[in-house]
Amino acid sequence: MTLAQRKRLLMKASPWLLLLFLGLFWELVCFAFQIPDYLFPAPTDIWRSWLEYRPQIIEHATQTLFTTVVGFVLAVVFGLVLGMLVGSSPVIYKAVYPLMVGFNSIPKVAFVPVLVVWFGIGTVPAILTAFLISFFPVVVNMATGLATLEPELQDVMRSLGASRIDILKKVALPRSMPYFFASLKVAITLAFVGSVISETVASNVGIGYLMLSASSTMDMGLVFAGLVVIGVMGVVMYELFALVERRMTGWATRGSDPAF
Amino acid sequence: MDLVEFENVSMRYGEDGPLAIENISLSVKENEFVAVVGPSGCGKSTLMKLVTGLAPPSDGYVYLGGKQVAGPQKGVGMAFQASNLLPWRTTLENVLLPLEIVAEYRHKFRREKTQFEELGRALLKRVGLAGCEHKYPWELSGGMQQRASICRALIHRPSLLMLDEPFGALDAFTREELWCMVRDLWQEEPFTVVLVTHDLREAVFLADTVYVMSKGPGRILVRKPVNLPRPRELSVTYTDPFADLVFELRDHIGRIREGS
Numbered sequence: 335m336t337l338a339q340r341k342r343l344l345m346k347a348s349p350w351l352l353l354l355f356l357g358l359f360w361e362l363v364c365f366a367f368q369i370p371d372y373l374f375p376a377p378t379d380i381w382r383s384w385l386e387y388r389p390q391i392i393e394h395a396t397q398t399l400f401t402t403v404v405g406f407v408l409a410v411v412f413g414l415v416l417g418m419l420v421g422s423s424p425v426i427y428k429a430v431y432p433l434m435v436g437f438n439s440i441p442k443v444a445f446v447p448v449l450v451v452w453f454g455i456g457t458v459p460a461i462l463t464a465f466l467i468s469f470f471p472v473v474v475n476m477a478t479g480l481a482t483l484e485p486e487l488q489d490v491m492r493s494l495g496a497s498r499i500d501i502l503k504k505v506a507l508p509r510s511m512p513y514f515f516a517s518l519k520v521a522i523t524l525a526f527v528g529s530v531i532s533e534t535v536a537s538n539v540g541i542g543y544l545m546l547s548a549s550s551t552m553d554m555g556l557v558f559a560g561l562v563v564i565g566v567m568g569v570v571m572y573e574l575f576a577l578v579e580r581r582m583t584g585w586a587t588r589g590s591d592p593a594f
Numbered sequence: 595m596d597l598v599e600f601e602n603v604s605m606r607y608g609e610d611g612p613l614a615i616e617n618i619s620l621s622v623k624e625n626e627f628v629a630v631v632g633p634s635g636c637g638k639s640t641l642m643k644l645v646t647g648l649a650p651p652s653d654g655y656v657y658l659g660g661k662q663v664a665g666p667q668k669g670v671g672m673a674f675q676a677s678n679l680l681p682w683r684t685t686l687e688n689v690l691l692p693l694e695i696v697a698e699y700r701h702k703f704r705r706e707k708t709q710f711e712e713l714g715r716a717l718l719k720r721v722g723l724a725g726c727e728h729k730y731p732w733e734l735s736g737g738m739q740q741r742a743s744i745c746r747a748l749i750h751r752p753s754l755l756m757l758d759e760p761f762g763a764l765d766a767f768t769r770e771e772l773w774c775m776v777r778d779l780w781q782e783e784p785f786t787v788v789l790v791t792h793d794l795r796e797a798v799f800l801a802d803t804v805y806v807m808s809k810g811p812g813r814i815l816v817r818k819p820v821n822l823p824r825p826r827e828l829s830v831t832y833t834d835p836f837a838d839l840v841f842e843l844r845d846h847i848g849r850i851r852e853g854s
Contacts, residue, residue, distance in 0.1 A: 486674050491648045493667030494695040494750070504694065508682050585682040588732050 354519040375555045380562060383555030390554075395563050398541040401457055402494055402567075404584065405464025408524040410518065411468040416478025421510070422502060427477065440469045443531050460540060465582045467528035468521040475517035479510025512586040515579035522571045526564055596657075597754060597786045598622035598645055603654035607642050613811035614640040616655070620805060620814060625784040629797035629804045630842065633850060637812025639788040642756050646670045654662075657819065659753060664800060668697060671755040672745030674760040677739035679731035683740050686727035689714045692750040698775065699750060717745045720782075721775050737768035748779065758791045773799055781825050794840045794847070798822075799831055806843055808850045809821060816846050 357377045363369070364376035385580075394539065416559050420427050437502045450458035483506050489502045535541025541560045548556035580587075599621045606613045610828055622628045628640050643649040644656050647667040656663040671692070679688045693699040693710050703710065715727060721741040723734075740760060757776075761769040768774040768825055777800060780787065791797055797804045798820055806816040821840060822830060829835050 424784050465637060484676075484678065486676060487678050489643075489646070489648055490672050490674075490678060491695065492648060492666045493670045493756075494692050495666065495697055496695045500695055504691065505680065511682075524801070583682070585732075588730075 368594045372554050375558050376465040379555045380558045383559040387556055391563060394544040395539050397493030397539045399567055401460035401529040402525045405461040405469055405529060406464045406522055408470035409521055410472055413472025414476060421477035421480025441479045442467045442528055446532050455536040459536055460529045463532035464525040464528035467558045468525040471520040475513040476510060480506050506509050512583045513581055519572055522575055523568050526568050532563060544550045596621040597659055599657040601655040603651045603656055606652050616811035618814055625786055627787045627800055629789045629791060629801035631792055631794055631797045632807030632810045633809050636807040636809035639758060642758055654842035673743045673747040673757050675759045679739055679742060681731055684728045684730055686714050688742060689745045689749055691746060696750045701771045717749060721745055737764055751804045754805035755785055755787045759791055795831055795842050798839045806846045
């Protein structure tokens with residue numbers, strides 16, 4: 335194996351190695367200090383809970399994934415449209431921004447009870463919370479991408495007789511795609527936060543609910559199993575969008591790895 | 595016939611901002627190569643904006659092709675100090691961009707794409723970029739990017755080519771190569787050029803007429819016809835008549851600088 339090959343292998347294996355190391359360390363700490371599993375379960379305890387409750391966890395996880403993805407898709411569509419409006423008109427930019435920042439500063443968990451009054455408990459408030467929490471980065475990134483279009487480029491286009499729609503289609507939108515895809519990666523992880531929050535407060539399905547009921551019976555193994563499942567789903571979705579990003583906007587990173 | 599005509603044109607930015615240019619009258623004949631030189635801040639870029647209709651004059655009249663300029667002019671080719679190539683498009687796609695925008699060509703673009711591509715290839719070949727058609731802008735050197743940028747400004751056969759310090763960011767050798775490239779393009783199929791620069795040698799080497807501008811506000815101080823025979827070889831820049839011209843212009847600029 336050449337040096338370059340070895341380096342590449344190390345790059346690929348590095349996240350798994352880190353995970354393995356942290357898991358071992360965690361296990362070791364729990365074992366060394368004899369921490370009871372109803373306070374802080376070791377990875378092996380979590381694994382046991384997973385094996386024991388697998389069907390229930392999968393059922394609840396599916397519900398969470400569903401509400402998250404639906405909320406996320408709504409957020410992307412809405413965020414894209416609003417972002418385009420905000421980014422292409424200085425007036426709308428001025429008008430909408432303070433309102434949006436204010437709205438985004440409200441903790442969404444405080445908003446869940448309102449949603450429950452309006453829509454009852456369960457799926458709908460979870461979708462809406464995921465939506466509310468995740469549309470903001472899409473709007474901001476889209477608006478930033480459009481608003482930072484180089485004036486010279488606009489001049490070139492306008493001197494060719496391009497309309498605003500032409501400029502948007504040919505230059506501004508393709509140019510904002512890296513911003514857009516970057517926001518998707520943030521938005522999908524936030525969407526998980528939103529749906530799980532809502533399920534914890536007001537639902538009888540979903541991972542959030544599962545964790546709440548498990549913690550009320552002091553079944554910490556199951557609570558942590560739920561946490562791990564959310565984390566895994568988050569990473570998988572993130573990687574999915576990272577892959578799409580690389581496919582769609584490879585030109586922005588010039589085909590190399592996105593890092594310094 | 596005069597293609598561009600300025601009649602006592604003044605321009606200020608904002609309601610009561612300082613004058614950017616004051617009382618400018620000049621005319622550019624069809625297929626004439628005009629260079630505008632002056633210290634930085636003399637309103638050269640304002641002049642460009644006025645010709646292309648990207649900004650209206652505060653006073654006076656600007657005519658293009660016998661008609662008063664009102665609103666952005668269609669089909670003016672522009673190239674700037676930065677190449678402004680679109681990073682998600684290949685070199686050929688970048689060069690073809692105007693054909694997707696300019697009213698005359700845009701309806702034919704889909705149907706006659708292969709012919710247009712041939713046109714683009716031929717133009718790229720003329721500037722020495724054969725073989726780079728499918729490279730992305732970041733795979734080209736600065737000089738090559740600038741060549742492509744000038745191709746983009748010329749592909750739709752504009753009545754007027756505006757060059758705003760197009761060689762300012764290049765090293766001395768590349769700059770001279772590009773002078774020769776522009777000279778050859780113009781010599782083979784003449785078109786009207788307004789070149790804004792602060793390189794006196796560049797102005798004298800390329801232009802038929804050189805205008806010297808003062809700054810704060812920008813006024814035309816001298817109109818100097820360049821009577822060096824064409825076609826001009828690069829060696830002409832080392833002859834006495836050339837040096838005399840450059841020296842004379844330099845003298846004017848020197849006086850502006852002392853005066854301010």
